[in-house]
Amino acid sequence: MNYKNNDIENFELIAKYLAGEANPEEIAIIEKWINSGNQEEFKRIKAVWITSDYSSRHFDTDKALNKVNDRISLFETKKKRKLLTVYIAVAAIALFILIPTLILTHKNISSNPEMLSFTSTDSVAQFELADGSQITLNENTKIEYSKDFEKNRLVKLEGEAFFEVQHKDDENKFVVIAKDCQITVIGTKFNIKSFADSEIVEISVTEGIVRVAEIDSDKYISLSKDEKAVYDTNTKEITKIATNNSADIYWKTKEIVFDNAPISEVSSVISEVYNIDVISELSNAEDLKLNTSFENNSLDEVIKILQLTLEIRIEKIDNTIILKDAE
Numbered sequence: 001m002n003y004k005n006n007d008i009e010n011f012e013l014i015a016k017y018l019a020g021e022a023n024p025e026e027i028a029i030i031e032k033w034i035n036s037g038n039q040e041e042f043k044r045i046k047a048v049w050i051t052s053d054y055s056s057r058h059f060d061t062d063k064a065l066n067k068v069n070d071r072i073s074l075f076e077t078k079k080k081r082k083l084l085t086v087y088i089a090v091a092a093i094a095l096f097i098l099i100p101t102l103i104l105t106h107k108n109i110s111s112n113p114e115m116l117s118f119t120s121t122d123s124v125a126q127f128e129l130a131d132g133s134q135i136t137l138n139e140n141t142k143i144e145y146s147k148d149f150e151k152n153r154l155v156k157l158e159g160e161a162f163f164e165v166q167h168k169d170d171e172n173k174f175v176v177i178a179k180d181c182q183i184t185v186i187g188t189k190f191n192i193k194s195f196a197d198s199e200i201v202e203i204s205v206t207e208g209i210v211r212v213a214e215i216d217s218d219k220y221i222s223l224s225k226d227e228k229a230v231y232d233t234n235t236k237e238i239t240k241i242a243t244n245n246s247a248d249i250y251w252k253t254k255e256i257v258f259d260n261a262p263i264s265e266v267s268s269v270i271s272e273v274y275n276i277d278v279i280s281e282l283s284n285a286e287d288l289k290l291n292t293s294f295e296n297n298s299l300d301e302v303i304k305i306l307q308l309t310l311e312i313r314i315e316k317i318d319n320t321i322i323l324k325d326a327e
Contacts, residue, residue, distance in 0.1 A: 014045055043216070113146040113154065120159075124252065129155075133174065134164040138251050160193045162252050165208075177215070178203075181231045181238075184211040184220070191249050204228040204248040212238055244269050254296040261290045263323070266306075270321075274299045277320040282312060284325075 016022040017030045034042045118127050120137040127135045130149040137143065141159025146152040153174045165174045167187025174185040178194035181201045188208020194201045203212055205223045212229040213220035214236055221240050223229055228243035246257045247269040256269060263285040267278040276299065282288065288310055294302055303314050303321065315322045 014042070018046060113148065113152050115144045115156075116147055117142060117144045119143075129153075131168065131174075132166040136162040136252050157192055157194055158196055160191070160195065160251065162189070162191045162249055164189050179231075179233050180215050181233075182213050182215050184213070186210065190223075191245075191252075193248075199233045201231040201233065202228060202248070203231070204243050204245055206245050206249065214238070247272055256294045258290040258292055262286070263288050263290075263310075266290050267323070270302065274302070275319075278323070279320060280323045282323050282325055285323075288312075 013022065013026055013030060017027060022030065118125075118137075119142040120139060122139055124139060125137045125141075127137060127143070129135065129145060131153060133153075135143060135155075138160035141157070141161055143158075143161065144156040146154045151172070153168070153172055154177070155175070156177045158178075163174075163176070163185070165185045165187055168174075174187075176183040176185070176192060178192050178201045181194070181203075183190075183192065183203055186209045188210055189206040190208070190210050191204045191206070192201070193203075203210065203223065205225055205227055207225055210223050211220045212223060212231065214231075221229060221238055223240065226243060226245060228241050228248065230239045230241065231237070232239075244256075244258075244261070244265060246253065246255060250256055250273045256273060258266060258269075261269075263280055263282065267280055270276070271278045290306075290310065292305065292309055294305070297305070299321075303316065306312065306323075307314055311326050313324045313326050315324060
């Protein structure tokens with residue numbers, strides 16, 4: 001059989017293969033086709049099959065059945081019933097493949113919706129979407145969002161932004177694309193950092209739950225409050241870690257909160273917020289905990305407060321601060 005993307009027989013046989021209805025000869029044909037350089041095409045078709053709920057999919061089943069009506073008539077009544085679901089799926093898959101699509105985990109969104117855009121310049125900016133969701137954009141950040149946003153809640157991000165998402169129904173989830181990373185939202189507050197010159201995408205959650213996955217993948221991780229995902233665009237790996245959310249969104253709130261935080265956490269947060277190296281030479285670092293907050297303080301002010309609160313000495317040399325025992 002000569003396989004072409006617009007050949008309905010191709011989709012028919014693949015659908016039977018995926019449904020477990022193919023005979024040994026048909027299985028051999030499909031597997032030979034897959035191994036002949038068609039792995040990505042098969043993966044794309046399988047993604048449609050897996051992520052589509054054919055019992056509730058809003059496609060025209062009458063139209064779909066009409067497309068294969070002549071083929072169904074070749075089978076006896078018993079076989080008609082057995083393969084009916086397969087043929088409906090065949091028509092649906094054909095429609096999906098013939099119309100370019102962006103396959104998103106647990107949700108299919110057109111890859112070519114009409115998009116609008118908004119860009120912040122040299123200051124933080126607020127933006128409200130049509131569904132009532134709020135986005136705070138860090139400096140020099142760009143978002144694109146679908147024009148029919150209440151029906152197609154898709155946002156593309158380049159830069160850094162904090163999202164406060166309005167929960168709708170389960171069929172209309174809020175999806176953010178950052179590089180080739182996909183974030184699916186269950187109604188929440190979260191921050192995404194995805195700069196053009198960085199190979200890392202960071203997602204940290206302040207409230208609620210989000211799912212993070214690579215585009216076209218059915219594998220994802222879930223994040224909840226005080227958790228962060230770090231996605232490496234080179235290795236395609238997603239790592240989940242605990243996070244101090246006040247540091248992740250300092251650019252927005254200008255506030256850092258330490259609640260019985262160890263020196264290791266304090267050093268990490270100060271380093272990230274003020275873009276400075278922090279070295280600890282403390283002999284009793286494991287015994288020191290910090291309970292305080294900073295609000296729009298300069299680095300020099302933070303150093304003074306740390307020295308007084310922790311009773312330590314801090315030296316600043318160029319772009320490095322060194323934590324030392326008090327003399």
